[in-house]
Amino acid sequence: MENLREDLELIEVVYENENKKATLTFLDEEKGQVLEVAFNKQIYDNDKNEYIDDEEKAKKVDEWCKEYFETTFDKLSDCVGVKKDVYCYDRFNSLWESVVVEKFDKEDEGKIFETTIKSIEDDGKGVHIYFEHEGKLYESKMMYADYIEVKKQWFTNPQKKERQYKKFKDKFGVEVKDAEKIVGKNIMVEVKVAFKKFTYAEIKKPKWA
Template identity: 55%
Template sequence: MTNGEKLEQLELVEVSTKDGKATLQFIDRERGEVRDVYFNKNIFDPEKGTFIPSEEKAAKVEEWSQEYFGLAFDDLHQAIGVKKDVYAYDTFNSLWESEQLAKFDKSEVGMLFSTTVTSVVDDGIGIKIKFGHEGKTYQSNMNYSEYLESTREWFKNPQKERKQRQRFEEKFGISVDEKEKLVGQEIMVEVKLAFNRNVYTEIKPLPKKK
């Protein structure tokens, strides 16, 4: 777990719901602290600047309610007294472990370092390559999809996908279908800046095999 802490067997002491959002309050008696976990059926609408109902998110929340408490969302108050492990992070708490990806800032632009690949995933939106640096997990993205604000959905761009797959093969000497072979490989990473504001990481091409 990155930048987080597992708090074992905290008691659920209060459940409050309002407008599709449930606040589950757990108590850590040893530390004298409370930890709030949120189950929210709403998603944030950047145009309206507020949260709005989402059928897809509501379905996920119902699944979480059943998976972790064996109850419907509207019956979560019946779970008071139950003990659960809570994963505490800097800005939120969760009932499951969440990997927190670190990001470089402008002061680190130009830095070049060697590391190893820890995972490679093609999630239908892009190719995500994770690696570690100084105890933190970072991710380099080769996206081939576009996010439409009007529908709040990702849509694949076939031409861009072909280009990214070709770029992946040229850079690493293997196809995306063979991506697992990249895990454990040593890579060189450079921290770069785009449009004078967006910091990103670029993985250098692997040396070509003779």
């Protein structure tokens, strides 16, 4: 596997953002490179243009620490010297193989292309329709969860969920629970920009729906 670097030594752990983010640096002597892996308990808020606390993400990071280093987040520095496999991607590195969902650039606004539905996932926060373009994976999202600042968590909005489910059926002709039936079908996608800064992919209503 081209993006897999095996048996790299952890040489440094640096804490940032009030100890809510740990950057783990691994040494690849063979290629003469250092690779950084981020364990960040916060998530990025596009509206605020900053990282914010998130209880769910923090819990995941604690689980990663236990699974990959058998330790706690605050004691990752004690693991310097440990060797791990590292997966390298264009924008980040990871200790596990990841499915990378790309984002369109603002310069892509107005681009229209045909592709096929690769998969559809309802993750409890929204419905994600995945497709490929020029060899890379992208998604169109129909979100129905709201982020509650005081709780630092995502919560399902039942009314919004019902509206999104209806929009899904109106557009694709099937219920979300039957989404598997339309995987592999052709779709037309247009790249749009909201509020002059957020790119998103809009799937046109297919003729087959």
